[in-house]
Amino acid sequence: MTPIPLQLPLKASEAAALADLIYLQVDPHPLTGDSRRRFATRIPALGLETLDPYPGSLQRDPIHAATWYIAIDAGDTEPKQPLLLRIAPAAAPASGLFPAALLIGRLRLSSGAEVVINAIPFGPTDHDAIRTFAEHVDRDFLHFPIEARWAAIRAGNRQPPKP
Helix, strand or coil: CCCCCCCCCCCHHHHHHHHHHHHHHHCCCCCCHHHHHHHHHHHHHHCCCCEEECHHHCEECCCCCCCEEEEEEECCCCCCEEEEEEEEECCCCCCCCCCCCEEEEEEECCCCCEEEEEEEECCCCCHHHHHHHHHHHCCCCCCCCHHHHHHHHHHHHCCCCCC
C-alpha cells in the first residue's frame, strides 16, 4: 500500500473534470486521432490550474475498455511533476500493472458515475512505469519513425548525427 501524502500533486476536482470530459467526449466513440483532437480542443474550457494533460497520450486500458490512461504534468509551481493518470469506473478492479499508484480520489462525475483516479510517476527516470505502459497499454508509445528520432537528437544536442 502506498501512503497518501498530505498534499496531493494536483486538485482532485480538476482530475474529476478531466475524467468527466473523457467519459462524455471520448468514451462512447472509438479512440482515433480525430477524437483526440476534439478532446484536446475542449480541455482549455476546463480551466485547469494544477494539471496539464497531454491529449495525444490518451489511451484505453487494453483489458478494461472503460478505464483510461493519460499523461499529465501536475503541480501549480515549476518544475511540474510528470504523472500518468489512471481513470477507472469505481467498479473496475484495481490495476495490477501499476500496484504502487497514488490514490487521487474516488470521485463522482457530473453524470453521476463514480470513478477512481490514481497517479503513477511517469517522468524520464520512471523506467518501470514507462516500460509497463509501453508493453501493456500502448505498444506504439515508444515507436517513432527514424526521422523523428534523428530530429529529436539534433534538437537536443544541436549537432548532426555522425554517419
